Amino acid sequence: MIARLGIIGFGNIASTLFDVLARDGRARFEAVSVLCPPGMVDAAKTALADRAAALADEVSFHESVDAYLATSPDLTIECAVHQVVRETVPEILKAGCETIIVSIGALADDATTAALQDAAAAGRTRVALVSGAIGGIDALAAARLAGIEEVIYTGRKPPHAWTGTPAEEILDLASLAEEAVFFSGTARAAATQYPKNANVAATLALAGVGFDRTRVRLIADPAATGNTHEYEVRSASVNYTIRLEGKASPDNPKTSVSTVYSVAREVLNRIAPLSI
Incomplete structure (x- = not known):
């Protein structure tokens, strides 16, 4: 307690x-x-x-x-x-x-x-x-025990959510007319280069096959209305794909508001007589 x-x-x-x-x-x-x-x-x-x-x-x-x-x-x-x-x-x-x-x-x-x-x-x-803005971490961590072949994560956000990141040096975010992949690499590189945007990639890496084997794509999409997180897992115990369309925090578009609720759940599970 x-x-x-x-x-x-x-x-x-x-x-x-x-x-x-x-x-x-x-x-x-x-x-x-x-x-x-x-x-x-x-x-x-x-x-x-x-x-x-x-x-x-x-x-x-x-x-x-x-x-x-x-x-x-x-x-x-x-x-x-x-x-x-x-x-x-x-x-x-x-x-x-x-x-x-x-x-x-x-x-x-x-x-x-x-x-x-x-x-x-x-x-x-x-x-x-905490799992933060992503889901299915329990399944991923369990699959690691059986052996994981690959984990591929794609993060998609509106262009303005990438303001203040290296994406600005690659894309003209203000005038972007269609979706553009501006990063493709390891979870380690994503978490290092985009520290305020790629915590999800780090979470998947820690639960799964590690920072250097988890593959990441980051996309700026003018049609996106929120922060979309999608990842695919292939393992000896289960294959699955998860896609979550998170609502961006109204005060910080870089953050999915579901992150806050993930932390709140962790706290409430410590004080509740029954936790899930």
């Missing part, structure tokens, strides 16, 4: 998560603690204070990991960026606090993965990876 909830970050995912948990009504904590970058406490309070107050009477905001850990969170949810996963999460794990990671693409770096595993072992805790 979770009595004291902690979260890293105060952006769109964090704020929407608090709203979802409050609306559900089952989540009520002794305390909620927020870890934010130095100099950003006021901004974090503006974004999250009222939302957090709907979940706990005790709400606090912190700039340092030490101050954050002093609040004794039972569970930390990382809703930040890859750099935070590399530089901050290991310290939290070493302190014995289980951590849910949303920025799964950070694990495309083998050194980061090893550091997280070592830190979790040292703290006698674990890292939890």
Whole structure:
């Protein structure tokens, strides 16, 4: 059970998560603690204070990991960026606090993965990876035990969702008239080059055949109304194809709003007497 909830970050995912948990009504904590970058406490309070107050009477905001850990969170949810996963999460794990990671693409770096595993072992805790915007991860992870031949993932989003990424150097996103494949390669390359857009590819890689054997295509499509994730699996136990048409977050088109609900499900499963 979770009595004291902690979260890293105060952006769109964090704020929407608090709203979802409050609306559900089952989540009520002794305390909620927020870890934010130095100099950003006021901004974090503006974004999250009222939302957090709907979940706990005790709400606090912190700039340092030490101050954050002093609040004794039972569970930390990382809703930040890859750099935070590399530089901050290991310290939290070493302190014995289980951590849910949303920025799964950070694990495309083998050194980061090893550091997280070592830190979790040292703290006698674990890292939890949520499925995020994709589905069927249970089937994929089970198929890995039988032997997987291939996993091919295709990510399709409207052109504006790729703004601020290397896709801008390949395509004229503003005037794109038809769909265009601008990336074809490994999940490792996709997660590294498109860190805010390819967490799904990283999730599939970790559940399946790894970052270097998972094949990825990324598409900008002016006809797309949301973020579409499709992948095909061929294995010794099951062959299947999944296609999900996720709704883009209204505040951040790079993020599928289903990611937030995936995290909320993980939290609620920790506090419910029956979980699924």
